[in-house]
Amino acid sequence: MSPARRTEAAAGPVLRRPVAPMLAAPVDEVPEGPELVHEPKWDGWRAIAFRDADGVYLQSRAGRNLTTYFPDISRAVRAAIAPGAVLDGELIVLQGGRTNFAQLQRRVTAGRDLLRLARECPAHYVLFDLLADPDGQVILDRELSQRREEQRSVPQAYARVRCAVLLAGAPAQLTLTPQTADMRQVADWLTHWTVATGIEGVVNKRTTGRYEPGRRGWCKYRTRITTEAIVGGVTGSIREPDTLLLGRFDRRGTLRYTGRTHPLNPTQRAELAAILSPVRALPRRGATVHPWPQPLPPSWSGQLDQPEPLP
Template sequence: MPLPFSGLAIAPETPPMEAKLGDEIPAGPGWQFEPKWDGFRCLAFRDGDAVELMSKSGKPLGRYFPEVVEALAALRERRFVLDGELVLPVGEVLSFAALQLRLHPAASRIEKLSRETPAQLMLFDCLQLGGDVLLDKPLSKRRAALEGFLRRAAGPRLHLSPAAGDPQVAAAWFERSGEALDGVIAKRTDAPYRPGERAMIKVKQQRTADCVVGGYRTGKHGIGSLLLGLYDGVGKLDYVGYTSSFSDADRAALAELLAPYEGPSPFTGSAPGGQSRWSAGRSTEWTPLRAELVAEVTYDQVTAGRFRHGTTFRRWRPDKRPDQCTQDQLAHELSPAALEQVLAEIA
């Protein structure tokens, strides 16, 4: 009996092509622009009855998204390798937190979630279709093959990611989609697919938020990080993340700046956590500050009401009242259907 996926020219361990960060949307001819989706990047493999979704790190994802595997297995084409992003719409919002909940050891839990909040696969590249291996073909040929394939295969679980050839259209996505769009990916239309290489360009939204500085943690050189809060709709201050982008000299000076503001914890909603299994022995003790200082930070993404990663400190905002630092500043991703409608209106 042949091994699963032995009929494909591309091994399941093949890493996807990646992107390097760019400062601006490239100008000039020969570029294709696509929305940057906020989900799990994956390659989809099918060889006869065998179907698998492989993560960017080379780990199988299929068991966590049975509804997507089922959709791929139901297609007439029995051999393909596709590149895309797993996303999970909850209402009009893409929920990264709901995606993370799928990575659960219990099959019964996964099956329940797959029915209640089914995921979708946004497809944007085609590496093999039937017996045709497209890795060395230019993007223009691969995109044409993908579009033809999805004209026959698109459904509620499988979608073609929008694309545009005009940089002004891509710039308009930023301007008119507000903060719903996480970024833009730029690809050369004449370039082959380069597995594992940073052969694309991603331009991300510069999102900012004014936050209450509600405390700090110390490090080797003074202040290690500032703990950030935002007020919810009923006036409670929730912990939303941290910023630690300071030089050693700045860290030492921060201790003197913050000392007069030390007081009781201002976090009346969710507060910074203590020791956890992720702390790896590091101290998580923190010093509370009165809710009087406001800092502007740059962030990339929000998950479950918190900054997914550490933010970048931009400046102090003495002109801003703490009670003006509310959660409605945060960006919320639109669902694929809602965002595609916005992009169609722009184009």
């Protein structure tokens, strides 16, 4: 056995990246029970933070490297968290007390403006789980209540991790997400926080549950706010649409791009192909009338790896 393997065997298993994060299955109503607790579902990017001896590595839900896009969070984790720890949480950007998903997407295409953007719109890392302690010991098999308590009981490693919801105006960019078993508190979150802070709903977890990478062992209840949207375009082609591009009119009547759907299934593609039509050209000019550029800029689509214009 090599010296490296002997050291690892003596110290116990090491949590190596990438790690598939534990996921939540959607439910139609918030479950209740004696061992259930609830947390806000933040509108951001899931990220697992590895505090290594030589720095910090931020991994996305899909296993991609987010470190480059969040130098502010990397600095905060490096300054506050001892080497060996592995954290699970959500990257968010707050503006006016609300989450702003578009500002997260801008990080990918900021280029040389990244550091300026990080200063003007700093990100925050909302923690909700601990996968390895500051000594590198893997604690996936511990109960959630123990893993969460571990985040509060290591003052040296978590000096800047405090139970606060918003960090606007504060120097620390790390926070422990609130958690409750009180259904009145959950109702308040769903009624008021969805509007005030931009949360998407609540995540429901068992206090006795272990962390199971890649498994949908939690539940999530999404608040549903309906609004009208315009299908302003598609990716793929008119005959073979892949996703729909949605927009809403602003106060001046301009159709503003707001996002795109998940990939369409074969039935949806066939149904839409039958009713879609190309953009009409102006008579005698040959130009098309559409407020969106062709192709869409990379910043509009929020691509992470090698962002390119979206046809």
